[in-house]
Amino acid sequence: MAKKNITKSIAQKLFIIIGGLIAAYGLEAVLIPNNVSDGGVTGISIVISQLTPVSLGILIAVLNIPFIYLGYKQIGKSFAINSVIGIASLSAGTMLMHHVPTIITGDALLITVVGGIILGLGMGLALRNGGALDGLDMLAVLLSRKLPFGTSDLILFLNFFVFIIVSTVFGFTGALLSAIAYFIASKVIHIVEEGLSGSKTFKIITSEPNNMVETIRDRLGRSATFATVQGAYSNQEFKEITCVINRMEESKMKTIIREIDPNAFVTVYEVVEVKGGNFQKRDVH
Structure with missing residues (x-):
């Protein structure tokens, strides 16, 4: 099991690196040469x-x-380490690819579509494997716990100011094309990573409910609830665990479930917004 986990961890980090390099190519070969930017911290960096x-x-x-x-x-x-790897890959990729030939010029629509797809593919690949290429999403997740807005709303709100900054360098047209490219990238991320923003509910039926809840609390800092359920055919009673997490924790949650009980019955639901109750977490290291 330990060897399998190590192999999976190495594979995840490799895919994160690939994701960073793909995103860098989208920036250097399509978007930036055509005065189109990205959103988030990367957009500010471009300006x-x-x-x-x-x-x-x-x-x-x-x-x-x-x-x-x-x-x-x-x-x-682990998320921080994976994000360091992803951001370092994106950073190094933009340096290495700074003089690569521009693959599309002139056609604004084609530039935004192709650039957004390549960028979203890279970012989605990193997120799917437990890392991130941009820090703005992390800030939005934190602010959503302090303010009466959902994560997706805050991501759009924060990027609104980013694109205002972009307009000072690339002009209104460049900022508008940047926003369109970012929108396309977000949809690609959703396809690749299955969830651009917001939260997810995990319902877990396992033979190790107490161990599972303790591990989730220790490694994710999340609380959970128990419900008693009964098998329709066996009439056997089980404890069903319900836990709500943000999208960046999904990869880690799946790893925990796989380690504790590979045969657990798991269902995952998209959650648009979470407010009130005890959707809090403590710091984890």
């Missing part, structure tokens, strides 16, 4: 790189540091 001699790769790495720490405190060590 600063256009106004200063500092390279985009360095800016992406430096500006994401506070958000990596936030991910470490709110989601856990």
